[in-house]
Amino acid sequence: MADGFSDDDFDDDLFDGVNEADLVKLEQSVGTKHSFETDATEVVEDEPQGAKRLKRSHTPTQPTQDQRYIDIAERLLGEKFGYKTFRHEQAGAIERILAGQNTLVVFPTGAGKSLCYQIPAIAFPELDEIDGLREPENAGVTLVVSPLIALMKDQVDALKRRGISAESLDSTKSWDDIQVIYSKLRKSELRILYCAPERLNNEGFIQSVKGIPGGIRLLAVDEAHCVSEWGHSFRPDYLKVARFADEIKAERVICLTATATPKVSEDICKAFSIDQSCVFKTSPYRPNLVLHAKTLDSLSFAHDEAMGNPSESNIRFDELMEFLRAHPGPTLVYVALQAQADEHARVLTNKGFSAAAFHAGMKAEEKQRIQDDFMASKIRIVCATIAFGMGIDKADIRNIVHWDLSSTVEEYSQQIGRAGRDGKTSHCMFYLAPSAFYLRELFARGDLPSRNSLRGLLDTIFAEGAGLAVNDVLKLSQYKHSQDFDIRPSPLSIIYATLELHFGLIRAITPEYSAYKFEATPSYYPTLKNDSTKEGTAVFKKAVKKAKFHHIDVNEVARGAGLNRNDIVKKLNQLNERGHIKLQTSGIEHRYLILKKLPSTAKEIDAVTDKLYADLQSRERDALQRSQEVMELITGAKCFARALAEHFGMGLPDGKETCGHCTFCMTGVPVELPMKRQARTTAASIQPVLKAAGVRDDPRFLARVAFGIKSPRVSKLKLDRHAVFRSLADHDFEVCLCMYLRVVGMCH
Structure with a gap:
């Protein structure tokens, strides 16, 4: 399992040269x-x-x-x-x-x-x-x-x-x-x-x-x-x-x-x-950051890309290039999709700007090269998903551009915080287009599975735990559950956590590796021959050499020698740390301690399903609301800096009402919320997805395909490569969902 995330946004070093007063x-x-x-x-x-x-x-x-x-x-x-x-x-x-x-x-x-x-x-x-x-x-x-x-x-x-x-x-x-x-x-x-x-x-x-x-x-x-x-x-x-x-x-x-x-x-x-x-x-207020926002009447690139026809003539490119020419210097342009990062970098490069893309889909060595070149000012502009910026200690970033709606106010605050660490004036531009909310809704809707999927998952978890007593250990395969029940890994992990936090049924404990093997170094044999401990003796006798590697069944060795499994693992890790072996592990098994008797009857499982699904629905609403809070911060009748500070329960210095240098303060009027163009959903418009998918057991799955939301089942059926995928992206998701509910006879 890899350590560390590659798609978040964190760093924390001192301001240099910020106005001390x-x-x-x-x-x-x-x-x-x-x-x-x-x-x-x-x-x-x-x-x-x-x-x-x-x-x-x-x-x-x-x-x-x-x-x-x-x-x-x-x-x-x-x-x-x-x-x-x-x-x-x-x-x-x-x-x-x-x-x-x-x-x-x-x-x-x-x-x-x-x-x-x-x-x-x-x-x-x-x-x-x-x-x-x-x-x-x-x-x-x-x-x-x-x-x-x-x-x-x-x-x-x-x-x-x-x-x-x-x-x-x-x-x-x-x-x-x-x-x-x-x-x-x-x-x-x-x-x-x-x-x-x-x-x-x-x-x-x-x-x-x-x-x-x-x-x-x-x-x-x-x-x-x-x-x-x-x-x-x-x-x-x-x-x-x-x-x-x-x-x-x-x-x-x-x-x-x-x-x-x-x-x-x-x-x-x-x-x-x-x-x-x-x-x-301390307050998030930064006196040297100028917070801009601008509404554009045209469709955003995010929507164009989603519909399969990115356009270089989109007026937003002209706006972006005008901004970059007016505010030269190291710049981060934040986008929501990997395809956007690639396209923006290509267009800007063609227009004479020094630009590169950065996103999680790139190879590690390429991302490192981009980061190093940006730090050395060999590249002036990085067009990135949220994967770029974490740990970046570059004091002279002059501009932060948000091409699409941030997912949360917190994310926006972190990203603008990367500008102007040298204390000099820096500019943060937030573009707002009619389709700004689409991508944020795309991500939020994708994390809520159907109720049937959740019920099937819980049936399986509780069946696998049948016969186990309190304090016994339940082993589960998260990958298999994700594939079998069409639930993304992130919400799946939330479901496991909720069974612990809200229901007190299971508690995650240290996972185990099911397979251990090692390559012996020259010091292995002399060391183990002279190791008189029970653990050392057991490893030396029971590890079976096959070609290059020695293989050892830790559980079997522990049982056979009457030892604790952890002691065998500890011995293997000690040998590895001291250079006597080169240890490799695989086949991670997630383990959960059973805290109380698991539900077993249909009534009991239904009760857990109902409560857990309501919790997941609340999380979906919360995610949508967080995006709405970003929209309200940008379009509200209030100083941006003050609204940002108040979100975190604080305020501006000296009790000031305004910062004096954001778009609201400079214009005196709120940024106008763009009108969203939404198509009317009809019985005819939902038919192509029904025909292509051939699925009638999950209305939410059908709505996902129509709206352009990937999931394990969508990928398995290759529907994300079909023309119907995202075909109703400019429709209301809830209306689409209800239409499919009616079609399959599940609307109550």
Whole structure:
């Protein structure tokens, strides 16, 4: 399983050169004031290393501020990072972390969130020496959970340039790279280790982390809004992070995000036991960003592409080129579809602009080349899906262009936050066309399966769990469920999570690999011959060599030797970390602990189906509403910057009502909402899809085909290549759905 996402949008480094007076005013206006508390502390023994460490409760007691922590942090800020003073509320957050408190940091994109865990990570050894509670060989490590490979790579490279020992464990690492990383961990030579949340599913990794000398001093959870199931980017994998923190006995946790509304902040605090006195927020307002918006009467390229006839003569290309000529400099043009990115880059290049496309459909090496060239200013314009921008530390991005409607206000805020980090004026243009809502609706509608599909899935899950008792482990194949019941992987993972969150039926636990094999290195045989442990003996005797690889059935070996499966896995991972074998795993099996008796009767399963489907329908409405909120921000009778700040529960500096430099402030009138052209759906218009699909069991499936929404079943039947696919894209989805419901006799 690959580590890290390739299609999100995160990065967090300091502003350089931003007007200091504006920032000071901003802090005074919206910064949260904190009284600093100390914790009850006791000296405990580390497991399994035996090193003394401080165990801190996370309940504040008496107000105080440890100036020692502030002094050390400020010195390291200058020595290692070259800054004279902290900005925003970095100092307060760092002091809380060094004092042992779990902490939440909500800073805008580019405001320096990463320093809030990087400085504590390099301060721990110095504090250990002062306190005399640990030896250097038990220094522990700061573990950073981040969803982006690009961000991990950029930050690790930057830290190494500053002489800070940092590494990342991700799918791009070679076997040799991993050996070096684990060697550094064993020797306490690593201060910061980055990994993706999916890595927490790796049973070998969890066992290895538990054995790090000194343990996990700090667990940093980047993009922590993903923890909230009602946040704009909920990911079930993040549910496991809080459990992981407990399982590995992390000393303290810092959660970081740029896009937490008050409700999302509350969810994060609840998940990680964060006291409100340890929540640090600053406004997303950026005084050097000019927020533009413009309505165009013509159809958007997104609609043209969807209908199969992209047009270079579209007036929006002329508008875009006029904007780019008026505002030269490094620019990101955000689009919704991969085909749009390719087409825009081609057209702009043909018109004499230095432009390139970037999207998840490109090869990794090509994406890296584009990113490197953009960073080096060899390419001036990148036309990208949301896959570009994460981890990009380029201070002089002058323009951000939104070609289509952002999916959420949070996404819009993150993307414009990439502009003008050098403090100079930068321009953010948002184009609004009649079909702007189409693509957002396309994505939202595609995540809701039909009720019949959901019922079939639940029947299968509960049947597979029949006969199992509470606390037994249920193994499920997510890929097979996705294919069998026509449910996309993302909503499918939400369904599994909801069975846990709302019903308390099953709980996701560490997946297992069904197949283990390894290539023996020259040190394998002498090492295993002298290994007198039961686990070592079992591996040596039971691993069967076939050609290049040794194969081992971990479950069978554990049963035969009367050992715990985890102990066999731990031994294999130790051998791999020490370079005695080159281990390969495959056949991931998702596992769930049964929390209570699973539904078995039709009535019981119907009840779960009804509640779960209502929840999924609510999520669909929520996704559509989030897009509507973006539309309302752009077309509302209010300053853009103020509306953006208020979305996150904050305001503008000094209680100002307007920023004075957005489109609304400069014109005094709202941007006009474009009229949507919608075709009338008739009995005749829905017939071609009925004829081509030959399906009568799922009205929502038929509406998906007509509207242009892909799904496993659509792909399997190759209907996405048929002329009827997207044939009713300019119709109302709900009307289409009801028409198909009537045709197949399911409309009530």
